[in-house]
Amino acid sequence: MAATNAAYDDIAEQYKDSKKMDFREFVEHHTLHQVLAKTHPDLGPALPQPWLPIKEPAILDLACGEGIYSRAMKRVGAREVLGVDISREMVALAEKAEAAEPLGCQFVVGDASKLDLGVEHEGRYDIVLAMWLLNYAENSEQLEGMVASAFKCLKPGGRLIGINDWPGNPLESYQLYQPYGFVKVAGDAPRQPASTFEWRITLPDQVHRPTPYTLNPKPRALSPQLLALSPKPQALNPEP
Ligand SMILES: C[S@@+](CC[C@H](N)C(=O)[O-])C[C@H]1O[C@@H](n2cnc3c(N)ncnc32)[C@H](O)[C@@H]1O
Numbered sequence: 001m002a003a004t005n006a007a008y009d010d011i012a013e014q015y016k017d018s019k020k021m022d023f024r025e026f027v028e029h030h031t032l033h034q035v036l037a038k039t040h041p042d043l044g045p046a047l048p049q050p051w052l053p054i055k056e057p058a059i060l061d062l063a064c065g066e067g068i069y070s071r072a073m074k075r076v077g078a079r080e081v082l083g084v085d086i087s088r089e090m091v092a093l094a095e096k097a098e099a100a101e102p103l104g105c106q107f108v109v110g111d112a113s114k115l116d117l118g119v120e121h122e123g124r125y126d127i128v129l130a131m132w133l134l135n136y137a138e139n140s141e142q143l144e145g146m147v148a149s150a151f152k153c154l155k156p157g158g159r160l161i162g163i164n165d166w167p168g169n170p171l172e173s174y175q176l177y178q179p180y181g182f183v184k185v186a187g188d189a190p191r192q193p194a195s196t197f198e199w200r201i202t203l204p205d206q207v208h209r210p211t212p213y214t215l216n217p218k219p220r221a222l223s224p225q226l227l228a229l230s231p232k233p234q235a236l237n238p239e240p
Helices: 012-018 022-038 068-075 088-100 140-153 224-229
Strands: 058-062 080-085 106-109 125-131 154-163 182-186 197-201
Touching (some): 022 125, 022 154, 058 140, 068 080, 068 088, 125 140, 140 154
Parallel strands (some): 058 125
């Protein structure tokens, strides 16, 4: 069926809970803010709210999950937002959030690595979001498929914006994130094509899930060329 199976069907609620963690708000959301700001030629990091780079953009949110960023984009002025996710349970959570507080986002189940939304979606979007999507490509064909799906749906000059795990992250760093509520656990061959790792998350209620909380349950493929191109991260202070 897809680049991954719908593994998030089994962890949809836990994943939704993980979005309440501080690092989501202060690192992840903030980083998206910064990246969006940088796409605007005239605005720097001090971009005022609302912080969309262009007025009333149309946004396609690939791997939308429970719709957290779809809805955030709508709140700050997106004209239209379509969220796509391979997991029916994640889409069901997104639709539940819309039913509880309608903002006008649409959600559909779909595989971003071979997306076929119909011709009316081709060249339609100013921004395609891919927040934690590309790490689900198991091989270069799927990775290309994801990028091709985004390209097909973007207007000329539109932007693909996402956040992803850094594949070159050295093993020594994997435990340093504990103060921020998660650790990474390497599979047997990290930093090799198709090596695996897990994110194990401590949820805000401080209940540590005894079973591995696997956000990246399937092998991923990263070519040495892609690893070489990856930007080097800034050092992370291990102290809380
Ligand atoms: C880590 S979650 C991120 C969700 C959301 N973007 C966020 O930042 O909260 C990854 C999501 O990617 C979805 N996913 C994985 N592979 C996908 C694919 N090929 N097409 C669409 N969604 C996919 C999963 O079902 C899951 O909801």
